[in-house]
Amino acid sequence: MQIVETRAGAAMVAAIDGRLDTATAAEAETKLLALLGAGPLIVDLEAVRYVSSAGLRVLLKTAKQAQSAGVKFSVCALQPAVREVFEISGFDRIIPSYATRAEAIAAG
Amino acid sequence: MTRRLTLRVTGGSAEVSQAQATLVAWLEEDDADPRTIARAELLVEEIALNALDHGQARGVTIAATRDEDGLGLVFEDDGGAFDPTTAPLPDLERALEEATIGGRGLVLLRKLATALRYERTAEGHNRLSMTLS
Numbered sequence: 001m002q003i004v005e006t007r008a009g010a011a012m013v014a015a016i017d018g019r020l021d022t023a024t025a026a027e028a029e030t031k032l033l034a035l036l037g038a039g040p041l042i043v044d045l046e047a048v049r050y051v052s053s054a055g056l057r058v059l060l061k062t063a064k065q066a067q068s069a070g071v072k073f074s075v076c077a078l079q080p081a082v083r084e085v086f087e088i089s090g091f092d093r094i095i096p097s098y099a100t101r102a103e104a105i106a107a108g
Numbered sequence: 109m110t111r112r113l114t115l116r117v118t119g120g121s122a123e124v125s126q127a128q129a130t131l132v133a134w135l136e137e138d139d140a141d142p143r144t145i146a147r148a149e150l151l152v153e154e155i156a157l158n159a160l161d162h163g164q165a166r167g168v169t170i171a172a173t174r175d176e177d178g179l180g181l182v183f184e185d186d187g188g189a190f191d192p193t194t195a196p197l198p199d200l201e202r203a204l205e206e207a208t209i210g211g212r213g214l215v216l217l218r219k220l221a222t223a224l225r226y227e228r229t230a231e232g233h234n235r236l237s238m239t240l241s
Binding site for chain 1: 207219
């Protein structure tokens with residue numbers, strides 16, 4: 001699992017490549033939380049084919065901390081298996097999700 | 109023809125990842141539907157790690173059976189008794205500020221698996237069986 005950070009105007013895009021699971025959760029959490037001070041945070045999941053509940057936990061924790069800090073948080077480009085996990089676990093209702101990175105950036 | 113695969117996991121997340129990779133390769137060999145493969149892979153992590161981390165199981169055995177009816181999975185572990193078919197689920201309607209972090213794996217299990225059945229065996233093991241479509 002790798003995370004590539006890219007600035008897009010005021011927002012910070014964190015593109016994750018790989019699996020978001022028990023084996024990678026701690027590293028992903030540290031990196032994502034560290035990006036919260038840098039403006040709205042968009043997590044791009046285009047290159048993520050697998051998210052387990054450990055990965056969901058990281059995203060929920062980041063979303064909660066973003067909200068406490070008054071920072072916008074969203075995800076984008078969910079692949080089918082990841083979308084299924086999001087929908088079943090109710091995450092599609094609590095974390096804003098966009099089809100593409102461009103849409104997420106435009107939403108500011 | 110029925111194909112069978114048995115996996116045994118005794119360690120942490122690296123060993124679970126290895127078991128997932130073996131199961132995925134076995135299902136791909138058999139041209140299983142990508143959605144079924146994704147669901148099976150996910151449930152292996154959710155169930156095995158839960159048994160090892162929370163149930164203090166020493167090991168989890170995963171028996172997979174594939175025939176014309178689909179994919180059957182049976183998990184057996186020697187950890188503390190835990191029935192995931194009746195354990196309370198988190199409230200998914202809560203807004204972000206109230207949403208709870210835990211319990212999502214249980215939601216995934218209950219919604220992705222069909223014919224989910226739990227029993228505590230005579231040997232004192234948790235035995236969880238399901239089919240996936």
